[in-house]
Amino acid sequence: MSTDASNEVRLAAESAASRTSRTTSSVTGPPAGEENGRRKGLSERNRPLWMLIPGGTLMLIIIVVPLILGIYMSTLNLDQYTLRRWISSPFIGVENFVEAVTSSPLLHAVWLSVSYSLLAMVVTLPLGIAAAVATQNAFKGRAVVRSIFLIPYVLPSFVVATVWRTMFQPDGIVDRGLGLVGIHTGLWLNGPQTFWTLVLVQIWASWPFIYLLALSGLQSVDHEVHEASALDGALWWNKLRYVIFPYLKGPLSLAFLIGMLHHINNFTLPYVLFGVPAPSDVEVLPILTYVTSFQSFRFGLSAAMAFISLVLIAIPLFVYLRAVKLDDAESPGAKK
Amino acid sequence: MRFRSSTGLATIVTAAALALTACGSGSGTTGGSTSSDGKVDGTGKTLNVLTGVLPQYPEQQKQWQADIAAKFKAQTGADVKFETFASANDELTRIQTSVVSGQGPDIYGLGTTFTPTAYATKAFVTLSDDDWKKVGGKDRFNQAALGISGPDKDHQAGIPFVSRPFVMAYNKDLLAAAGIDKPATSWDELAAQAKKMTKDGVYGIATGYKDNFDPWKFIWAMAVQAGNPLVDGNKLKMDDPTVKKAYQTYFGWLTNDKVVDPASVGWSNSNAVAAFASGKAGYLMMTTSSSVPTLSSSAVAGKFAYALMPTTPPGESSPKGDGGNAASILSGDNLVVADYSKQKDLAFAYIKLITSKDEQLNYQKTFGDLPANAEALASLTDPVLKPIADAAAKSKATPFTGAWGDIQLGLLNVTVQSIPDLSKGSIDESALETRIKDAQTKGQASLDRASKG
Numbered sequence: 001m002s003t004d005a006s007n008e009v010r011l012a013a014e015s016a017a018s019r020t021s022r023t024t025s026s027v028t029g030p031p032a033g034e035e036n037g038r039r040k041g042l043s044e045r046n047r048p049l050w051m052l053i054p055g056g057t058l059m060l061i062i063i064v065v066p067l068i069l070g071i072y073m074s075t076l077n078l079d080q081y082t083l084r085r086w087i088s089s090p091f092i093g094v095e096n097f098v099e100a101v102t103s104s105p106l107l108h109a110v111w112l113s114v115s116y117s118l119l120a121m122v123v124t125l126p127l128g129i130a131a132a133v134a135t136q137n138a139f140k141g142r143a144v145v146r147s148i149f150l151i152p153y154v155l156p157s158f159v160v161a162t163v164w165r166t167m168f169q170p171d172g173i174v175d176r177g178l179g180l181v182g183i184h185t186g187l188w189l190n191g192p193q194t195f196w197t198l199v200l201v202q203i204w205a206s207w208p209f210i211y212l213l214a215l216s217g218l219q220s221v222d223h224e225v226h227e228a229s230a231l232d233g234a235l236w237w238n239k240l241r242y243v244i245f246p247y248l249k250g251p252l253s254l255a256f257l258i259g260m261l262h263h264i265n266n267f268t269l270p271y272v273l274f275g276v277p278a279p280s281d282v283e284v285l286p287i288l289t290y291v292t293s294f295q296s297f298r299f300g301l302s303a304a305m306a307f308i309s310l311v312l313i314a315i316p317l318f319v320y321l322r323a324v325k326l327d328d329a330e331s332p333g334a335k336k
Numbered sequence: 337m338r339f340r341s342s343t344g345l346a347t348i349v350t351a352a353a354l355a356l357t358a359c360g361s362g363s364g365t366t367g368g369s370t371s372s373d374g375k376v377d378g379t380g381k382t383l384n385v386l387t388g389v390l391p392q393y394p395e396q397q398k399q400w401q402a403d404i405a406a407k408f409k410a411q412t413g414a415d416v417k418f419e420t421f422a423s424a425n426d427e428l429t430r431i432q433t434s435v436v437s438g439q440g441p442d443i444y445g446l447g448t449t450f451t452p453t454a455y456a457t458k459a460f461v462t463l464s465d466d467d468w469k470k471v472g473g474k475d476r477f478n479q480a481a482l483g484i485s486g487p488d489k490d491h492q493a494g495i496p497f498v499s500r501p502f503v504m505a506y507n508k509d510l511l512a513a514a515g516i517d518k519p520a521t522s523w524d525e526l527a528a529q530a531k532k533m534t535k536d537g538v539y540g541i542a543t544g545y546k547d548n549f550d551p552w553k554f555i556w557a558m559a560v561q562a563g564n565p566l567v568d569g570n571k572l573k574m575d576d577p578t579v580k581k582a583y584q585t586y587f588g589w590l591t592n593d594k595v596v597d598p599a600s601v602g603w604s605n606s607n608a609v610a611a612f613a614s615g616k617a618g619y620l621m622m623t624t625s626s627s628v629p630t631l632s633s634s635a636v637a638g639k640f641a642y643a644l645m646p647t648t649p650p651g652e653s654s655p656k657g658d659g660g661n662a663a664s665i666l667s668g669d670n671l672v673v674a675d676y677s678k679q680k681d682l683a684f685a686y687i688k689l690i691t692s693k694d695e696q697l698n699y700q701k702t703f704g705d706l707p708a709n710a711e712a713l714a715s716l717t718d719p720v721l722k723p724i725a726d727a728a729a730k731s732k733a734t735p736f737t738g739a740w741g742d743i744q745l746g747l748l749n750v751t752v753q754s755i756p757d758l759s760k761g762s763i764d765e766s767a768l769e770t771r772i773k774d775a776q777t778k779g780q781a782s783l784d785r786a787s788k789g
Contacts, residue, residue, distance in 0.1 A: 019650055078455045079785065080738050084435050170602035170759065189602060190546070191756030277749040294425050296452065296742050296782065 068296050074307050078300035089300075096304035105280075106305055109288040110312060116195065116284065117263035120202040127203070128210025128255070129248065133240070144270045153208035161272030163203045165189065168273075189274055198270055202263060209262075211253050217251035218244065247273060257320060264313060285309050338668065354597065378414025383682050385447035388432060389420040389668070392626070396702050408689055414682055424450060434674065437458040442677040443686065446670050447520065448484045449734055451494045455486060456738030456786070460493045461680060471495055471683035472691060481708045483666045483733035494670030495687055496708035498699065501727035502553065504640045504665040505612060505620040505627065510538065514621070516640035522648030523558060523585055526619070529712040530595035533618035540595035542617035544603035547757060550622045551586070551667055552747035554706040558582035560732060562649035563661035570787045572743065573597040578649070580768065583750060585650040587763050601759045621645065624667070625704045626722050642723040644730065661728040668708065742782035746775030 010220045073097050076082075082089035100106045135146050152160065167173045168188035178185060222243060229243045267286035268276060276295065280289050289309070292302035337532045374655035389399045400539065405416040416549075421427040434440025435457055446454050454460060465673045474482070474511070477496050485763060486492030506519050530540020544550060559566055562578040568758045573579075589596045597603075597611060609627055613634035614619035620627070622645070631640050643664040648656045655662070689695060696707035697715065706721070706728050707713045714726050734740060750771045757763045 080453055081786070081788075083457050084459055086436055169599070171599040172602075187601065187756055187759050190752065190759070203479060275546070275752075277745055277752050279752055279755075289746070294428060295745050297738075 004177050018296070043314055070303050073300055074304035078212045078298075078303075080297040083299070086299075092300070095104075096301045097308065100303060100304045100308060101182060104292070104301070104305070105288060106285075108307065109283055109285045110309065112195070112265045112281070112283065113285040113309075116199055116202070117260050119199050120263055121259050123199075123203050124207040124210045124259065125252065125256070127207045128212075129252070131207070131216045132214035132218055133209045133244075135215070150208050150209055153204050153212070155205075155268070157205065157268035158272055160205045161269050164197075164204075166198055168197060169254040190279050191328065192288050194283050195278045198273065198282050198284075201269060202266070203274065205269070206259060209259060210252070213251040213255040214248055218292075227236060257317070261313065261317070264309075338490065364534060376412050376681050376687070378412040378679070378682045381679055381682060383408075383416045383443070383686055384415055384419065384441040385420060385443045385445075385686070386419045386427070386440045386441035388427070388447075389422050390703060391422075393703055399701060400699070404690060404695070408477055408686055411689065412677075412682065412685055414494070416686065431457065431459065436677070438676040440674065440675055441678075442679060442683045444672050445497065446672055447493065448494075448667050448670060448738065449665070451484050451670050451672075452487075452736045452739055452740050454672060455493050455736075459675050461656060461675055461677075462491050462493050463495070467680075467684060470681065470688065476691065476710060477708050478710045478713050478728060480661075480666065481668065481728050481729050483731070483734060485670060488737050495672070495691065497525070497669045497671050497691060498703075498705035499668040499685075499708055499713070499728040500624045500626070500695075501667055501724060501731045502622050502624055502645065503727045504645045504779065505623055505640050505642050506611070507615065507618050507636055507640055509639050510615075510618045517727070519619075519643040521644075521646050522548075522652075523646045523650045525738065526646050526674055527585075527589065527593045530589070530618060531593055534595045538616055538618070539597050539611075539768055540593075540618045540622060541589055542608040542611040542619065543589070543596060543621040544605045544608045545590070545601045545751060545758060547604045547608075547622075547663040550605055551624060551751035552744050554586045555579060555747050555750075557645065557662055557666060558585060558649050560662040561647055561655045562652065563656035563659060565735060567737055567783065568741065568782055569737075572639060572739075572776060572780045572783050574743070574746065574772060579772060581640060581650055583754075583772070585755065586751075589760050590758055598759070603753050612640075614656055615639075623739050625706060625721065628720065629706060632646050640722065644723055647730075654738045658732065662732040664727045664732075666731040666733040668705065685763050737783065737786050739779065739782035739786040743775075743779040746779045750775055754772050 003152075030056060073086075075093055076086070077090040077092045077095070080085055131149055133151070135142055169175075170187060170189075172187065175185065186193055188194070191319050225243060229239045234243065264284075265286060266284075267290065270287050271286055271290070274282050275290055276287065278284075285305075289302050289305050292298050292305060345643065351494065401416075401418045405418075408414065408416050417641065421430060424447065427446075427450075430539065431444065431763050444460070445456070463471075463541040476497065481496035481499055482492065485494035485496065504519070510533050511517075511519070511529070514529070516532065517530050520529050526541070533540040556566065559576070559578045559582050562581070564573055564576045564578040566573055566579075590598065590600070595618075600608065600611075603611075604778070608617075609623065609630060611617050613631055613636055615635045623642075623746060631637065647660050649655065649659065654660075671687050673680055673687070679681055690699075691709055693707075693709050693715070694711045696712040698704065700707055700712070700716070706716070706725060713725055713728060714723070737743075750768070753771050754763060754768065
């Protein structure tokens with residue numbers, strides 16, 4: 001175990017372990033002086049690094065290998081005519097990338113994906129936080145309310161989309177309901193409004209995720225903190241704003257990140273709601289990639305599209321990770 | 337947690353499947369030996385067959401597979417192992433993996449419109465005269481059903497298994513009440529008849545504008561009947577006036593003639609079937625024999641009949657060219673034998689068995705699909721099925737090109753993007769032209785690739 005790669009893994013694991021020992025030490029009181037000074041605990045020497053092997057192997061097989069194959073595919077003129085000899089199909093360099101950017105709806109799809117995900121996130125954040133705060137203190141029936149809140153989250157995407165599609169039919173239950181109060185909207189599943197349909201259903205399906213993570217953040221607030229702020233005479237808003245919310249920063253940043261990735265990657269929802277070909281207002285990235293691959297059979301082009309979208313997502317993701325140091329999370333709410 | 341760490345890399349997942357399968361160990365078996373009397377001895381061998389799942393008949397399908405496997409075993413001594421796929425997409429993935437790895441099912445069941453795409457991969461056997469003899473001879477099949485087996489008569493890979501031609505159903509009572517003595521044979525007449533029947537919550541025509549397939553079939557049919565086969569050599573003719581006329585006629589039922597339920601902008605075919613089954617429509621367009629069980633146990637039981645869809649194009653008095661034979665797209669299932677199969681003779685023997693007259697009639701009774709076997713088709717005497725059998729003989733193949741997938745998508749996309757206009761009650765002509773032009777450009781690009789492929 002002396003290769004560069006294993007060294008890197010070891011270093012990362014060491015710093016993680018030292019953090020763990022620091023947090024434990026803050027809870028259990030000062031450890032023996034010598035150990036504290038060297039910052040290398042007993043547990044580090046016998047770290048079972050071999051346990052990384054199963055996970056690492058799986059990562060390699062199901063993520064790294066396909067990723068490399070996908071990148072290779074994106075440089076090939078791979079379609080139904082060349083599929084049979086695909087490894088040796090014509091190498092065309094960056095042509096697929098050029099075509100994807102210049103003469104396919106890729107950029108439009110990127111814009112749609114990002115804006116829809118952001119909108120859904122912006123709405124779900126306050127919803128989730130409010131729900132978490134509301135169910136933080138015990139009251140009669142809290143368990144039931146908490147379970148009900150999780151329903152949208154545990155339902156499979158396919159089911160959610162099918163039910164909403166049925167409700168959004170022309171002259172369906174949504175139209176009739178709104179008609180009762182005198183509101184007459186246009187089509188939900190075709191035309192410009194589809195974008196808002198997608199945002200709406202996404203909000204419905206994903207706010208419990210924010211709620212869950214906000215709840216976990218709230219649970220980590222020590223009892224003493226509540227007591228202290230009560231003694232200082234903080235009113236509820238001030239208490240929320242200055243005492244509780246800092247605790248939520250970590251979990252909610254994580255929720256934001258995961259939520260955005262999930263929305264941008266969401267294929268099932270738009271596919272089941274709108275079908276293929278999708279109305280041009282909801283031709284989001286996964287749908288476009290799917291159509292290019294499995295309707296037009298342009299596997300190379302679609303691999304290029306997928307790769308571009310991977311890069312597009314990876315850049316802000318990387319910047320964000322560096323900025324909030326999520327990879328260095330200690331305790332939620334800790335100042336960084 | 338519903339979180340995928342990598343981005344939407346559907347294709348890459350496919351690539352993974354390809355790679356993994358390619359790494360898998362091969363278990364090649366040698367082909368069945370053929371004795372001088374044409375009998376194939378497959379003792380100890382297993383034939384792998386991949387077909388579509390029949391969601392309406394899960395039990396019956398299992399039973400049929402068990403029965404046919406027993407018969408095949410008695411004939412050749414070989415076992416048959418069935419695998420099913422749920423969607424065309426599943427199937428494509430299977431074909432991709434098998435094509436690349438050179439192993440997988442020996443026989444595939446394919447939808448007719450998917451056959452050109454499969455042919456383009458060159459992964460399936462183009463049958464020689466000798467091969468055709470092994471499946472019982474070309475003559476045993478309904479000749480129209482061979483129309484989409486290959487690019488021309490000498491290069492055919494698809495062996496017809498069943499036909500599923502499209503017809504229209506009509507409500508005999510509603511037609512009689514409106515003083516109509518026989519169903520329309522031209523699209524203009526259809527609209528006129530439909531107008532007579534539209535009143536009191538009843539509409540002349542039931543059709544689903546949001547169906548994933550129906551719209552392009554209407555446009556194709558009307559264009560072909562007007563003498564435009566859409567694909568002419570390497571040229572796509574979607575910007576032809578006949579195509580625009582077809583869209584205008586199809587959309588016009590809603591916007592001008594007002595003979596369809598306005599809610600049908602959100603309908604798929606099954607919604608249209610339901611509307612017709614409740615007695616609320618005179619005509620049900622674009623349906624197949626699979627609607628028989630539903631309609632026979634509905635409010636219109638005993639009151640409905642099938643008829644060929646019109647073959648006279650809008651604004652004309654008679655079909656042009658070969659248009660009279662375009663009552664339906666050529667629809668059904670084909671069987672193809674994998675090129676990599678090491679037991680092709682055994683595969684042909686199996687196909688011979690399931691396309692025999694008796695087996696085809698048996699299949700029709702259980703599942704409703706019409707026989708591709710000519711003799712079996714001719715022997716159908718049920719009057720309800722008669723027009724459908726006629727349609728099977730008057731079906732015309734969609735253009736045989738690997739670009740068809742894109743062309744079909746383009747045709748359908750024009751409808752999808754027009755639905756908001758449609759629901760407002762009028763189609764803007766210039767917007768329609770723009771959409772058709774867009775489909776033309778993309779389809780032509782795809783055809784260009786096909787000609788190079």
